[in-house]
Amino acid sequence: MSDLAARFKTAQDEVVNLNDAPDVQTKLRLYALYKQGSEGDVSGNRPSAIQFVAQAKYDAWAKLIGTSNDSAMQMYIALVDELKAKDE
Secondary structure, eight states: OOHHHHHHHHHHHHHTTOSSOOOHHHHHHHHHHHHHHHHOSOOSOOOOTTOHHHHHHHHHHHTTTTOOHHHHHHHHHHHHHHHHHHHO
16 A cells, blocks of 8 residues: 555544534535545446436535545545544
């Protein structure tokens, strides 16, 4: 496992231990960065409007199309570090 992948995994573990849950927009950003970092570009059809949560997740992930896995991992780590700093 590369150093970046190890830091990405550590950030995933740390985010669930925050005292204060992030707001909805931050959760969507975390989700999108996680998916882009671990799976790459979004694929498949956009969920229907009645599936508003799935659609919001899809849209957040779709905004990152073209972002490299490494860049997404680094952005995820930076966001978790920011959240940890605010959580203290």
